[in-house]
Amino acid sequence: MNSWPGKLLRVDLTRGTWAVEDIDPQLARDYIGGRGLGTKILYDEVDPAVDPLGPDNKLILLTGPLTATGAPASARYMAITKSPLTGAIASSNSGGYFPAELRYAGFNGIILEGASDKPVALWIKDGEVELKPADDLWGKTSEETEDAIRDQIEDDWEAKATRIACIGPAGENMARLACIINDTHRAAGRSGVGAVMGSKKLKAIVVRGTQGVQTADFPEFKAAVKTAMQKLASGPVTSQGLPTYGTAILVNIINECGILPTHNFQKGMFAGASKISGESIAENIMTRNKGCFACSIACARMTVIEEGKYAGHGEGPEYETVELMGADCGIDDLAPIAKANYLCNFYGLDSISAACTVATAMELYEKGYIPREDAGMDLSFGNPDALVGLIEQMGKGEGLGKIAMHGSWFLANHYGHTELSMDVKKQEIPAYDPRGVQGMGLTYATSNRGGCHVRGYTIANEVLGVHEKLDPLVTEGKAATVKVFQDLTALVDSSGLCLFVTLTPGFGFDDMQAMIKGATGFDYTVHEVIVASERIWNLEKLFNMKAGFTRADDTLPKRLLEEPLTEGGPKGQVCRLHEMLPEYYELRGWDENGVPKPELLERLGLQA
Amino acid sequence: MEIELKLFMMLKKYGPPHQIDGRSRMPIEPGTRFIDVLKKIGMPVEEDKIIVINGISHKQGDEVNALELKDGDIVAIFPPIAGG
Ligand code: SF4
Numbered sequence: 001m002n003s004w005p006g007k008l009l010r011v012d013l014t015r016g017t018w019a020v021e022d023i024d025p026q027l028a029r030d031y032i033g034g035r036g037l038g039t040k041i042l043y044d045e046v047d048p049a050v051d052p053l054g055p056d057n058k059l060i061l062l063t064g065p066l067t068a069t070g071a072p073a074s075a076r077y078m079a080i081t082k083s084p085l086t087g088a089i090a091s092s093n094s095g096g097y098f099p100a101e102l103r104y105a106g107f108n109g110i111i112l113e114g115a116s117d118k119p120v121a122l123w124i125k126d127g128e129v130e131l132k133p134a135d136d137l138w139g140k141t142s143e144e145t146e147d148a149i150r151d152q153i154e155d156d157w158e159a160k161a162t163r164i165a166c167i168g169p170a171g172e173n174m175a176r177l178a179c180i181i182n183d184t185h186r187a188a189g190r191s192g193v194g195a196v197m198g199s200k201k202l203k204a205i206v207v208r209g210t211q212g213v214q215t216a217d218f219p220e221f222k223a224a225v226k227t228a229m230q231k232l233a234s235g236p237v238t239s240q241g242l243p244t245y246g247t248a249i250l251v252n253i254i255n256e257c258g259i260l261p262t263h264n265f266q267k268g269m270f271a272g273a274s275k276i277s278g279e280s281i282a283e284n285i286m287t288r289n290k291g292c293f294a295c296s297i298a299c300a301r302m303t304v305i306e307e308g309k310y311a312g313h314g315e316g317p318e319y320e321t322v323e324l325m326g327a328d329c330g331i332d333d334l335a336p337i338a339k340a341n342y343l344c345n346f347y348g349l350d351s352i353s354a355a356c357t358v359a360t361a362m363e364l365y366e367k368g369y370i371p372r373e374d375a376g377m378d379l380s381f382g383n384p385d386a387l388v389g390l391i392e393q394m395g396k397g398e399g400l401g402k403i404a405m406h407g408s409w410f411l412a413n414h415y416g417h418t419e420l421s422m423d424v425k426k427q428e429i430p431a432y433d434p435r436g437v438q439g440m441g442l443t444y445a446t447s448n449r450g451g452c453h454v455r456g457y458t459i460a461n462e463v464l465g466v467h468e469k470l471d472p473l474v475t476e477g478k479a480a481t482v483k484v485f486q487d488l489t490a491l492v493d494s495s496g497l498c499l500f501v502t503l504t505p506g507f508g509f510d511d512m513q514a515m516i517k518g519a520t521g522f523d524y525t526v527h528e529v530i531v532a533s534e535r536i537w538n539l540e541k542l543f544n545m546k547a548g549f550t551r552a553d554d555t556l557p558k559r560l561l562e563e564p565l566t567e568g569g570p571k572g573q574v575c576r577l578h579e580m581l582p583e584y585y586e587l588r589g590w591d592e593n594g595v596p597k598p599e600l601l602e603r604l605g606l607q608a
Numbered sequence: 609m610e611i612e613l614k615l616f617m618m619l620k621k622y623g624p625p626h627q628i629d630g631r632s633r634m635p636i637e638p639g640t641r642f643i644d645v646l647k648k649i650g651m652p653v654e655e656d657k658i659i660v661i662n663g664i665s666h667k668q669g670d671e672v673n674a675l676e677l678k679d680g681d682i683v684a685i686f687p688p689i690a691g692g
Contacts, residue, residue: 241617241687247692250689320692459692463658464690465667465688472664472665500690503690569665
């Protein structure tokens with residue numbers, strides 16, 4: 001039986017060797033696991049100034065102490081590395097079944113270092129490890145890769161039970177938007193972690209495990225899980241919303257609030273919103289819902305486009321994807337959106353960033369900055385063929401896709417108009433316009449991995465009123481809200497749970513502490529896990545500072561700071577970041593330049 | 609005077625029959641408050657909901673309940689939802 005902290009597999013891809021290591025229990029205690037522990041390992045072992053796509057960068061895949069334990073939504077792992085998209089720390093989260101299988105196979109994480117000169121695949125079976133040539137897999141999409149690997153496994157049942165994480169052609173081409181796909185449809189999506197895997201010529205990780213996972217104090221763990229489950233059962237995540245309509249349930253309400261990014265954030269309302277909503281997905285293209293390992297929320301959608309030029313099938317689209325490929329690109333038809341989303345999964349592209357990049361391309365094109373001969377197609381807003389066509393090119397690294405596959409900033413920069421890239425730290429901003437929901441602006445600007453909604457999802461309070469309802473248009477008090485959400489998220493991401501558990505009224509640090517304590521046997525107090533979450537956030541910050549980031553990077557695109565929204569509730573608003581940022585720094589214990597003060601570092605046991 | 613009422617997901621059941629998309633127009637008297645609309649459609653005042661009036665989301669409670677509506681106001685009501 002595997003327990004926590006347990007073992008790490010360290011693979012040297014340059015030499016083709018590997019070693020099994022014990023995770024240091026003190027580090028595990030101080031950094032929880034997953035995102036936190038991965039950050040610590042990266043910080044200690046990799047120079048933050050390293051070339052993200054060079055052999056000296058490392059890619060760390062880590063589960064957390066709750067992964068595969070049967071705690072609610074305990075399905076997740078994190079991929080931590082230096083991002084080729086942002087140059088900052090990357091930590092991308094994914095669920096499905098691969099993370100649990102890794103723990104069943106006896107490993108709580110994998111450190112990938114060096115780089116192979118030929119394509120390889122890492123095979124793991126119950127503690128046995130093998131690096132196999134993967135020339136035959138190179139060039140294949142994620143789905144083809146999974147199929148080809150399963151074909152190599154003789155026993156039918158074993159083939160089915162094996163779990164795979166891989167890169168598609170985008171990762172091989174080191175597209176800065178490349179993700180790591182596992183279980184065909186789930187993605188450690190953001191910040192270009194797939195490009196790092198591609199730079200190491202590692203095509204796939206193939207895992208099969210039959211060992212169970214053991215918690216340190218089962219009765220205590222069970223009691224904590226029961227309490228958390230009860231809260232979950234009474235909250236909106238398990239009610240009709242997510243299981244029935246998926247995350248795209250948000251389209252209508254976000255549009256109603258006037259913060260639905262439309263035409264590359266030129267507007268906040270979209271006339272076709274209801275056509276791309278969760279209700280419309282459920283009615284028109286969904287075949288069934290699906291969950292990750294041990295998750296009763298089952299927010300994922302299996303969908304199909306039966307016929308026509310966009311025919312296909314797969315999982316999704318999720319809210320962010322359907323919104324950004326839809327409203328932000330001016331498209332109100334689910335068929336091309338679903339198709340473009342399938343293509344992202346096949347080629348291994350981050351669908352959020354890819355969608356934003358298409359929207360940026362469309363605005364660049366309409367303003368005449370991308371010449372027609374470069375575009376090779378009509379890139380006007382609302383053209384579904386442009387969405388599908390450009391994503392296909394990005395996936396293959398062809399045509400305009402050769403530049404666009406590196407993201408909106410690289411594309412806009414290529415044409416001399418970075419002001420049209422809606423990014424923070426070169427990573428694309430997701431599907432909420434911060435001009436009408438001020439706290440999200442602070443979340444985006446201060447996210448350690450650049451433009452991202454899941455580092456401090458204040459929509460939960462500013463719009464949905466999950467824990468308490470806040471006025472989205474005021475800035476007062478938002479610094480504190482953002483900090484608490486960021487810290488709780490750091491803890492959840494480090495534990496192996498899905499962030500969606502935090503969308504439960506009253507779910508907080510105490511629930512996390514109780515479950516983690518039961519699972520690990522460390523006698524954590526609530527105070528200790530709160531301090532650990534701050535430690536994780538600050539260590540990420542220190543990594544970024546050493547990578548060259550400063551206060552000037554904690555900002556938003558000019559459009560969101562200066563051009564007011566033109567309609568709906570937030571009409572006339574811009575994001576008033578300057579009213580929140582100084583207070584945020586102060587609450588964090590940072591100086592006015594956003595540098596952690598010595599007394600904070602001492603309290604957290606960190607060194608600059 | 610009338611308002612536009614938008615009801616989402618299972619809350620459509622509180623709207624008139626034959627509504628398209630849960631949208632309907634509701635004639636109101638001067639001085640009609642949000643709570644009066646709830647009473648008129650038979651939706652329990654205490655039932656958890658997300659309220660968006662003219663594009664601004666409101667905290668459920670006395671303040672929004674007492675809000676007086678004007679001609680042309682857009683009142684949207686959602687069940688508790690989460691996602692992201
Ligand atoms: S809530 Fe959705 S994404 Fe999260 S673990 Fe459950 S099914 Fe997976």
